[in-house]
Amino acid sequence: MSTAALPLIAIDGPSGVGKSTTAKRVATRLGWQYLDTGAMYRAAALAVRRAGIELSDRGALEHLLASLDLAQEQGRMFLAGEDVSEAIRSPEVTLLVTPVSADARVRELLVDQQRRIGASGRWVVDGRDIGTVVFTGACCKIFLTASPEARAQRRFLELQAKGQTPDFEAVLADLQRRDSADSTRAASPLRKADDATELDSSILNIDQVVEWIVQRHAAHV
Incomplete structure (x- = not known):
């Protein structure tokens, strides 16, 4: 199936990097639809x-x-x-x-x-193989990443906000386990598409990440 003409932003990246939150806000900014794979x-x-x-x-x-x-x-x-x-x-x-x-x-x-x-329609889609497998012809591809420690801290605070009492080291270990499993699996392993732009969000807040992606998309149209 050809996807070359699709007006679609693909956001890939590892667990805990904030893909869903980012994709939702990018979709809202652009007036597009959001698909949570x-x-x-x-x-x-x-x-x-x-x-x-x-x-x-x-x-x-x-x-x-x-x-x-x-x-x-x-x-x-x-x-x-x-x-x-x-x-x-x-x-x-x-x-x-x-x-x-x-x-x-x-x-x-x-x-x-x-x-x-x-x-x-017009979609913002996040996942782990959107730009490499699902929509290889997406008009804009982003590979969103952050250090394991930064991602674990975000997940830790998210769980605390939900009233849970997480252990930081356990959260970090779980993220590292999922990173290994996602990047080494036989079916559609996590990897950056050759034509994707990588953004390290370790020291960025959500507003900065969203603005960067919106501007990046504008440069592609």
Whole structure:
């Protein structure tokens, strides 16, 4: 499927770098729509968990995927019509999302859905393989990164704001584990697209990151 003509901004990067928050705000600034591909993989992981199946059970997984009903509306994630926006952020789903998202058949299904969604309208899309696999012809590609320590601190504060009592070293270790898994998986590993522009946001605030991307996009049109 050709995506060369699509008016689409692809924002890729590792876990905890702030892709979703950034993409939402960029979309708002431009008056474009926002697609959260990470939420789609989390919803798939939630479906796997609820079904009680193992990823190694190919028959059961294929049956589940054949009936997987995902939708995003107004920033909310729905699974079979149920709003699971909070449920997909649970610690249990977070542990499962890495192996689920690394499964080639899961990725094939969700990439197809993402391409169909992005085929119309103007979109800001974030993930780990948007510029390298899903929308290779995006008009603007950003690879957003930050040091592991900066990302862990952001995640730490985010969890505290939700009333949790996280351990910083545990948060850092989890991010490093996910970095390793995402960059070494066989299906669509995390990497910077050859034509993407990298932005290290370690010492930048969200307003600075959003403004930089908006200006970068303006230079591409």
